[in-house]
Amino acid sequence: MSVILVFLAVIAGFAGWWLSHQRLTAKPWLEQGLAGDFVSLDRSALPTAKIGLGVFLAVVGCLFSLFTSAYFMRMGLSDWRPLPLPRLLWLNTGVLVLSSVALQCAVVAARKGQMDMVRLGLATAGLTALAFLAGQLMAWRQLTEDGYLLASNPANSFFYLITAMHGLHILGGLVGLGRTSAGAWNGARPERLRLSVELCAMYWHFLLFVWLCIFAVLAGWAATFIDICQRLLT
Amino acid sequence: MVDVTPADAVPPAEVGEVELYHPHSWWTKYVFSQDAKVIAVQYSATATAIGLVALVLSWLMRLQLGFPGTFDFITPEAYYQFITMHGMIMVIYLLTALFLGGFGNYLIPLMVGARDMVFPYVNMLSYWVYLLAVLVLVSSFFAPGGPTGAGWTLYPPQAIMTGTPGGQDWGIILMLSSLILFIIGFTMGGLNYVVTVLQGRTRGMTLMRLPLTVWGIFTATVMALLAFPALFVACVMMLLDRLLGTSFFMPAVVEMGEQLQHNGGSPILFQHLFWFFGHPEVYIVALPAFGIVSDLISTHARKNIFGYRMMVWAIIAIGALSFVVWAHHMYVSGMHPYFGFFFATTTLIIAIPTAIKVYNWVLTLWRGDIHLTIPMLFALAFIVTFVNGGLTGLFLGNVVVDVPLSDTMFVVAHFHMVMGVAPILVIFGAIYHWYPKVTGRMLDETLGRFHFWVTFLGAYLIFFPMHYLGLMGIPRRYAELTDMTIMTESAHHLNSFISIMAFIVGFAQMVFLFNLIWSIRHGREAGGNPWRATTLEWQTPHTPPAHGNFGKELPIVYRWAYDYSVPGAKEDFIPQNVPGSFGLGPSREQP
Numbered sequence: 001m002s003v004i005l006v007f008l009a010v011i012a013g014f015a016g017w018w019l020s021h022q023r024l025t026a027k028p029w030l031e032q033g034l035a036g037d038f039v040s041l042d043r044s045a046l047p048t049a050k051i052g053l054g055v056f057l058a059v060v061g062c063l064f065s066l067f068t069s070a071y072f073m074r075m076g077l078s079d080w081r082p083l084p085l086p087r088l089l090w091l092n093t094g095v096l097v098l099s100s101v102a103l104q105c106a107v108v109a110a111r112k113g114q115m116d117m118v119r120l121g122l123a124t125a126g127l128t129a130l131a132f133l134a135g136q137l138m139a140w141r142q143l144t145e146d147g148y149l150l151a152s153n154p155a156n157s158f159f160y161l162i163t164a165m166h167g168l169h170i171l172g173g174l175v176g177l178g179r180t181s182a183g184a185w186n187g188a189r190p191e192r193l194r195l196s197v198e199l200c201a202m203y204w205h206f207l208l209f210v211w212l213c214i215f216a217v218l219a220g221w222a223a224t225f226i227d228i229c230q231r232l233l234t
Numbered sequence: 235m236v237d238v239t240p241a242d243a244v245p246p247a248e249v250g251e252v253e254l255y256h257p258h259s260w261w262t263k264y265v266f267s268q269d270a271k272v273i274a275v276q277y278s279a280t281a282t283a284i285g286l287v288a289l290v291l292s293w294l295m296r297l298q299l300g301f302p303g304t305f306d307f308i309t310p311e312a313y314y315q316f317i318t319m320h321g322m323i324m325v326i327y328l329l330t331a332l333f334l335g336g337f338g339n340y341l342i343p344l345m346v347g348a349r350d351m352v353f354p355y356v357n358m359l360s361y362w363v364y365l366l367a368v369l370v371l372v373s374s375f376f377a378p379g380g381p382t383g384a385g386w387t388l389y390p391p392q393a394i395m396t397g398t399p400g401g402q403d404w405g406i407i408l409m410l411s412s413l414i415l416f417i418i419g420f421t422m423g424g425l426n427y428v429v430t431v432l433q434g435r436t437r438g439m440t441l442m443r444l445p446l447t448v449w450g451i452f453t454a455t456v457m458a459l460l461a462f463p464a465l466f467v468a469c470v471m472m473l474l475d476r477l478l479g480t481s482f483f484m485p486a487v488v489e490m491g492e493q494l495q496h497n498g499g500s501p502i503l504f505q506h507l508f509w510f511f512g513h514p515e516v517y518i519v520a521l522p523a524f525g526i527v528s529d530l531i532s533t534h535a536r537k538n539i540f541g542y543r544m545m546v547w548a549i550i551a552i553g554a555l556s557f558v559v560w561a562h563h564m565y566v567s568g569m570h571p572y573f574g575f576f577f578a579t580t581t582l583i584i585a586i587p588t589a590i591k592v593y594n595w596v597l598t599l600w601r602g603d604i605h606l607t608i609p610m611l612f613a614l615a616f617i618v619t620f621v622n623g624g625l626t627g628l629f630l631g632n633v634v635v636d637v638p639l640s641d642t643m644f645v646v647a648h649f650h651m652v653m654g655v656a657p658i659l660v661i662f663g664a665i666y667h668w669y670p671k672v673t674g675r676m677l678d679e680t681l682g683r684f685h686f687w688v689t690f691l692g693a694y695l696i697f698f699p700m701h702y703l704g705l706m707g708i709p710r711r712y713a714e715l716t717d718m719t720i721m722t723e724s725a726h727h728l729n730s731f732i733s734i735m736a737f738i739v740g741f742a743q744m745v746f747l748f749n750l751i752w753s754i755r756h757g758r759e760a761g762g763n764p765w766r767a768t769t770l771e772w773q774t775p776h777t778p779p780a781h782g783n784f785g786k787e788l789p790i791v792y793r794w795a796y797d798y799s800v801p802g803a804k805e806d807f808i809p810q811n812v813p814g815s816f817g818l819g820p821s822r823e824q825p
Binding site (some may be wrong): 001004005008011012015019022023024025026028029031032033044048050051055056058059062063066067072073074077079098149151153154157158161165 | 352353372421425429432433440441443456459460464465466467470471474478479480481482495498499500503506507510538542543547554557558617669792793794796797813818
């Protein structure tokens with residue numbers, strides 16, 4: 001359970017940092033009035049939707065940390081036989097990076113108000129994300145054809161489960177991206193569109209980060225890395 | 235030290251107006267409503283309905299335990315199904331849903347001075363997914379093989395094997411699906427509760443001016459958002475084990491002389507995931523109760539809460555600590571002695587912030603102007619019960635004490651006291667307290683007092699004797715113990731007594747339900763602020779609050795939530811939205 005504890009420590013650190021700016025040592029029973037000198041404490045200047053997405057991403061991060069924790073715990077048993085990762089996953093990773101880059105371009109364009117570039121960015125991001133999903137399915141097919149079936153070994157089960165979960169999250173993101181694109185083509189208000197594009201980009205970057213982490217875990221580099229760290233420490 | 239701004243110089247609230255959704259038809263107003271208040275009532279009604287099912291299940295269990303062999307239809311299989319469903323419904327579908335979905339939805343927007351939740355549409359979806367989860371759960375009663383009988387902890391491998399009721403039938407599948415749905419629905423609601431507290435607060439409502447109810451619900455929601463994914467992961471993996479033959483949790487098992495196809499799974503992995511959710515869950519239920527009880531005591535003792543800052547810090551500390559104690563549920567599963575030592579230590583450390591809270595409640599009562607209203611009675615009963623259950627928790631937190639007691643009725647007594655009876659008492663108190671705001675009428679006083687005394691004394695008569703049964707070594711989870719030498723004559727009598735008390739207490743709940751329904755039309759008119767309370771929900775222009783909560787302009791907050799019996803003030807309470815110049819004696823300026 002160490003992965004999830006590290007993740008929660010990060011969350012706790014962030015929460016602690018935020019709380020430390022909220023004057024938790026105030027003595028509210030002595031302070032009447034509008035508290036004009038700390039109006040900044042009322043609420044964050046960030047758009048509410050972004051904070052909502054941030055909280056949601058913390059939950060998603062928690063979910064994948066738990067999958068990873070379970071993976072590491074099962075990996076510790078002696079009969080662990082990891083499956084060989086298809087080379088196709090490298091290509092998929094590249095496609096997903098491209099998708100994130102395209103959305104980032106859309107964000108930049110939306111801030112400058114270049115509608116054509118926004119549309120181009122959104123379309124590219126959507127298509128590359130679909131290509132990523134197709135690539136993941138092909139990787140699954142390669143593995144099943146090579147005899148690495150879902151139920152034949154715990155390592156296989158974990159591989160299919162974690163990649164499927166990640167894929168489902170991308171799929172959910174595509175729904176949001178679709179709605180944003182519909183707005184981009186039907187002439188939504190510029191500031192509203194900018195916010196939607198930024199939200200999409202935030203989600204995309206996060207899922208890319210999650211993918212890079214679980215790719216490292218599934219490929220075994222994360223375990224090697226932890227091993228090296230442990231040796232350095234002891 | 236305080237700059238009191240004159241009232242006329244204050245500009246209107248700068249909070250950006252939310253785009254309120256305005257319902258157009260009866261359907262969108264009362265059924266598919268996006269108004270947090272309607273959603274709160276929907277959540278509460280659904281949770282109460284499914285809670286009644288769990289109440290009846292507990293009666294059936296008590297029939298079997300109190301009068302073994304008398305009722306033929308309660309087979310051992312049926313008994314396990316009753317236990318499982320009773321536990322799961324009470325913990326998740328009743329307590330979690332009622333505290334967060336019910337009270338959270340109703341009180342957060344009103345108490346922080348918002349018009350509604352920040353994402354009303356998602357909030358509505360949250361309820362409907364919750365309802366779907368409940369329906370899936372209920373459907374398992376009618377599925378072939380009946381509901382699962384795996385125990386509320388659903389430990390594999392037994393949960394998905396042939397001997398367990400529902401293990402190879404629909405029971406376990408529906409249970410896991412229902413939990414997955416519940417978690418999805420809760421996440422939608424939870425996002426709303428958290429972000430509304432962060433972003434929906436009206437002008438002047440700093441975090442340190444929030445009523446403790448909001449602090450409790452807020453912290454509990456944050457914890458739930460981080461803890462429920464563990465249950466989600468466990469459920470998904472077990473569902474795959476059951477349906478697709480994977481081996482996440484299933485080791486190589488020989489069942490009835492036949493080797494199962496599973497191989498190489500780890501049942502302990504499930505226990506870690508389950509309790510990583512399961513322990514925070516205790517505090518997900520307890521923290522809202524702590525918060526609500528603080529407000530009830532302060533209001534009905536007409537005195538500011540003692541040690542507000544400490545109360546807030548204690549809530550945060552309990553929330554954080556509760557994530558590093560989960561393995562104390564697994565002492566009997568076997569672990570490295572150092573781990574046992576670590577988890578025993580963290581478990582006992584939680585007693586410190588909890589004790590701070592108890593002392594502060596008692597010190598709030600000290601020299602207060604205590605009104606023994608029904609909400610106050612329930613709040614006082616909560617303190618006693620919680621201390622009682624908490625103390626046995628100190629016993630069980632130690633490895634050497636837990637191991638012999640773990641499988642006995644002592645554990646049943648402990649957790650029913652601390653997370654069954656105690657939070658339920660708060661829920662009752664809170665309903666008596668806020669019912670006038672929700673409906674505009676008071677609950678009937680006589681019926682309420684009857685309900686309180688029967689419930690409080692009855693719950694003690696049910697669960698206190700269980701401690702003795704546990705110390706005698708009577709095991710839990712067993713459907714039938716008649717032939718064991720351990721079951722002495724006196725233990726039998728005690729069991730029958732507990733069962734009879736369970737029926738009486740259950741009957742009192744029917745009286746309460748009657749009161750709830752009867753008072754909607756026939757209760758005494760409450761007026762806007764019957765308890766003369768300070769928090770914003772009592773200051774709404776309409777009672778029940780209209781759509782949008784606060785009329786034309788949002789209230790502006792000038793003070794904390796506990797200005798009761800302020801020296802020199804005209805009344806014994808000053809609402810949060812009354813400007814600073816009102817009724818302030820110079821003595822208040824001294825620290």
